[in-house]
Amino acid sequence: MTTAPLRVAVVGLGYWGPNLVRNLRELPEAEVALVCDRRPEALAALARRYPGVPTTTRLERVLADDSVAAVAIATPVSTHYSLAAAALAAGKHVFVEKPLAASSAGAADLVEQADRRELILMPGHTFLYSPPVNAIKTLIDAGELGEIYFISTSRVNLGLHQSDVSVAWDLGPHDFSILRYWLAETPEYVSALSRCCVFPQMPDVAFVDLEFPSGTIAHSELSWLAPSKLRRTTIVGSQKMIVYDDTSNEPVRIFDSGVMLSNPSTFGEYQLSYRTGDIVSPRVEVAEPLLLELRDFCAAIRSGRAPRSSAELGLEVVRMIEAVDASLERNGARVKVAEALTPVAA
Incomplete structure (x- = not known):
């Protein structure tokens, strides 16, 4: 029996976001469900490169979509905590680019939220x-x-x-x-x-x-x-x-x-x-490395085990x-x- 691909939403189309989209599309175990950015021009550029990928300027649409299992965040560091917290509160597994948060208090709170909700929280320590x-x-x-x-x-x-x-x-x-x-x-x-x-x-x-x-x-x-x-x-x-x-x-x-x-x-x-x-x-x-990292993220979600780049390691790096x-x-x-x-x- 085949397992349906994990539907992942990508939030942020700055320098790193397009790389997330490209690598997720190469993984048979994942599917790019939605791409979110506040800039319509960034979404238009992505649509020209990947026709058919749904896009939105509203984070609320991502969080309200029950078919989205996970959110991959590639936004400025100052937004990591608020976006990851919102995604966890919506019941989504979260991949967030390094560092995990802009403070150890924020990182520790995200780790606690993920543990309490039994969700995978993975910082993007690609190396x-x-x-x-x-x-x-x-x-x-x-x-x-x-x-x-x-x-x-x-x-x-x-x-x-x-x-x-x-x-x-x-x-x-x-x-x-x-x-x-x-x-x-x-x-x-x-x-x-x-x-x-x-x-x-x-x-x-x-x-x-x-x-x-x-x-x-x-x-x-x-x-x-x-x-x-x-x-x-x-x-x-x-x-x-x-x-x-x-x-x-x-x-x-x-x-x-x-x-x-x-x-x-x-x-x-x-x-x-x-x-x-x-x-x-x-x-x-x-x-x-990014392809291997996202594969580990998907495997962690399916198995419930911590990924190599664990939330706890991400917290220690912030400290x-x-x-x-x-x-x-x-x-x-x-x-x-x-x-x-x-x-x-x-």
Whole structure:
């Protein structure tokens, strides 16, 4: 017996919304039931590309349609909480682009609402579905790298500047969600420095340090003001090291390199042994992460299990970004993540 496709409504046709529509149309388990945007011209452009897809400028029509099982939200961050809350109240499963909400209070409230109504709430942390990211996750979980000493990430480009959120809220969710996924823990402390180079009071470059309970430390460079696009992460372990470059044809390179410290047999000096071994570039599956992400969303709805990009993970990422903001307000002070919470839902 075949199962009817899940009817999904897409809300928001800015930069990311059309990508949601395109990928949902490629999934046999999903159907684009309705597309909503306040701008008639955006809906007209979509209709020219996908004739026959129903459109509306009224969110009320989406929420009142009992045939719509889920809503995918791709709107400005400031609207995530109100739109997701309205969809959950209408009994819809919700996929919402990162970050989950503009405050930890709002994100926590959405998580509670979804749990109470037994609905799937999924933040769009697309990199958790990237084949290179998952290849690295497999290596870390298998202990191939040994103890993870530190991770350094650079996510920079010339643009795109946002006028409503800082670079930490725009780019930070990518690296913070990846770190949380790889290490299976949330940082205990965060410290950050930033500068507003273009827009007053809107940081467009940030340097973030994160300290994890296991002892792993991480440094994240985020910028809209760089001469070229860079998406590079270095992971240094006690046994091996990895360079992950999202812009390379060989996105994952494993270095069998390290340093050994030998105890002296007498009262002499400690002996250091440097190891420089092979460099391996494993074959990595080629697949569009967004397609895999939306497939997981549909599977989670059908099975009732949490998706890989869970609501709880999304809440933790928002708390990490708030800790960055708290550190910036204190001139780069070291901030405890659990104590840097915004009390007002947004």
